[in-house]
């Protein structure tokens with residue numbers, strides 16, 4: 001599956017208060033990391049509807065990362081606790097319908113963890129690169145049955 | 149009319165030839181839920197005793213989703229490509245209540261605007277009908293001018309003589325040409341063979357007089373009659389989606405990516421609460437009773453006013469499949485008895 | 488014990504409710520359909536038997552019935568959905584008058600071979616005696632039997648590779664015609680505007696293409712996760728014959744194993760996704 005020239009597309013849904021700021025810190029500290037990630041900033045992990053993950057796959061993502069504040073640090077007190085519960089359910093659902101749940105990653109990255117952000121991105125990118133393109137889902141995009 | 153005899157074995161040979169030629173064959177699935185592509189000719193089965201498939205055969209001419217065009221765009225240009233309706237297809241073993249539906253829908257698809265998609269598909273379709281020996285409490289073909297032995301809409305009409313043998317009538321020019329093309333598989337026969345078989349088919353008793361139904365509907369737009377139906381109708385689109393004659397659709401554009409996409413034509417249904425919702429928030433059919441009134445009026449009044457046809461073949465699918473068993477046949481029968 | 492007709496009459500005579508949702512005969516023998524009755528004069532056609540498949544609780548959240556005092560005939564599984572609706576603050580306990588059915592199981596389907604089998608949900612039912620009711624009524628025991636074929640299929644799916652599971656669901660979801668009967672029949676799909684009907688932005692494509700069907704079926708299963716009470720109406724009404732209960736039941740199992748939660752049992756307990764626990768698992772989070 002994995003092709004040496006393959007560069008995965010990864011979508012990261014991050015919260016505004018911790019992970020986005022952490023990523024910003026990585027940038028202002030001039031840390032280098034792989035450029036496969038398209039980041040989408042949301043107010044809180046609690047706002048990250050699991051449908052976003054499906055939408056990312058529909059749009060051609062090979063992997064998805066969801067990241068926010070550590071437990072206890074949520075700007076809105078409990079958004080990440082609610083999110084965590086949903087992720088537990090959603091991962092199992094993905095697994096059951098045969099969508100490789102190991103293409104979906106979750107992390108807690110705080111505003112001061114620029115280094116952790118770099119490590120997470122590199123790890124996610126390497127993992128997805130070695131898995132190859134997510135052809136299973138991507139082939140759904142153009143297919144339909146007119147009849148039968 | 150030309151009548152022939154064909155054995156099940158030879159029908160399978162016919163199917164095999166067609167598959168090899170690249171024709172798509174469709175027939176009811178083994179669980180009888182819908183029409184599926186026949187992949188292997190020896191799996192061909194014709195079951196006149198089966199109930200109408202849960203989902204009708206209308207997909208052959210009016211698919212659940214149908215591309216209209218494909219687009220590509222970049223910063224300055226948009227490139228459009230028309231979608232081409234599909235290849236030749238043969239529908240095997242359609243019941244009269246399925247076969248007749250194409251002609252009924254044909255009127256609306258060729259009224260002011262000629263729908264190329266519907267027309268092309270129908271042109272490329274050969275319908276092999278089958279005299280039907282099923283009937284249950286939800287069937288009412290005989291009340292809408294059809295019967296289990298009507299040939300309307302079939303190009304070739306089969307009558308089962310025994311498990312292994314069928315009488316085949318070439319009904320239309322298309323059917324005659326088809327039989328000619330495969331003449332080595334069709335033996336000459338005559339109506340003495342099919343006559344007793346056809347006569348033994350009783351069909352459902354006639355339930356209502358559609359003229360009386362229309363008379364009542366003509367005079368009773370404002371009515372409480374549909375309120376009990378509205379009480380329990382769930383507003384799902386099941387009845388419209390499984391119906392062989394319902395033909396509403398919606399058009400949407402869908403992107404594959406930022407630079408590519410398609411325009412799709414998808415089934416829609418008047419029982420959905422959003423069907424008539426205006427952008428202003430106003431909804432002229434703001435409850436389920438009004439929506440069901442539309443369903444009955446469209447089928448038994450408006451379509452007759454405009455096209456002189458009943459928009460219903462009496463197949464009973466909508467009622468058998470309705471989650472809450474709202475039975476259009478008995479509702480219309482009640483209406484017929486009101487005048 | 489009183490029969491359904493006299494109980495219904497009593498409901499109106501004693502002014503316990505404004506309307507009553509029950510079952511009546513359908514056109515064919517062996518079927519019933521839902522009916523709403525509004526006075527004691529209309530109760531004579533009510534029936535109750537193992538052909539009462541519908542879960543009538545789906546009518547409780549309808550616009551027209553809101554604010555009314557509604558009596559409802561409900562089997563244990565249907566009562567679970569009423570309990571869940573109360574727990575989710577969609578209806579008020581004092582506005583429903585529950586005629587609980589002491590149930591021996593219903594048929595798997597109205598017609599055909601399956602009408603001789605017991606519904607799969609009934610095989611491991613823990614609420615044959617209603618767990619919340621204002622009065623109860625007996626349903627006769629018709630001695631239906633059958634096997635839980637879906638349980639075996641869930642196990643089989645679990646043991647498959649991701650690719651095989653994907654192929655299985657691809658074939659199933661492809662059949663979906665987007666009629667949304669599954670949603671309309673579900674007592675817990677009560678959103679005034681479903682995410683599948685929202686078009687700005689469009690989260691679930693309206694086309695019954697492979698992509699649109701995956702999105703719809705995943706979102707349906709997810710939104711019912713930890714909420715579905717297993718009445719199996721969605722699967723029963725699906726005209727395309729998609730085994731939707733596999734998804735629901737899998738998620739019921741997950742709710743149980745991950746959180747020890749069972750929906751529809753207590754109207755006072757917090758709902759699964761309406762709350763959280765500081766100790767929820769997070770071994771999968773980096």
Ligand code: SF4
Pocket residue numbers: 380381382383384385386387388419466469470471472473474
């Ligand atoms: S009549 Fe039946 S199938 Fe049609 S919308 Fe109403 S509930 Fe659904």
Ligand code: SF4
Pocket residue numbers: 387390391392393394447459460461462463464465466467476
């Ligand atoms: S309205 Fe019902 S009975 Fe009439 S053609 Fe449609 S599905 Fe068949």
Ligand code: SF4
Pocket residue numbers: 562563564565590591592593606608609610612613614615
């Ligand atoms: S699940 Fe239980 S309460 Fe529901 S129909 Fe079956 S036996 Fe009756």
Ligand code: SF4
Pocket residue numbers: 568669672673674675676711714715716717718719720721722735
């Ligand atoms: S998802 Fe299906 S089984 Fe679950 S509550 Fe809704 S209709 Fe019942």
Ligand code: SF4
Pocket residue numbers: 662663664665666667668669670721724725726727728729
């Ligand atoms: S009932 Fe079945 S066909 Fe209809 S939308 Fe639901 S899954 Fe699709």
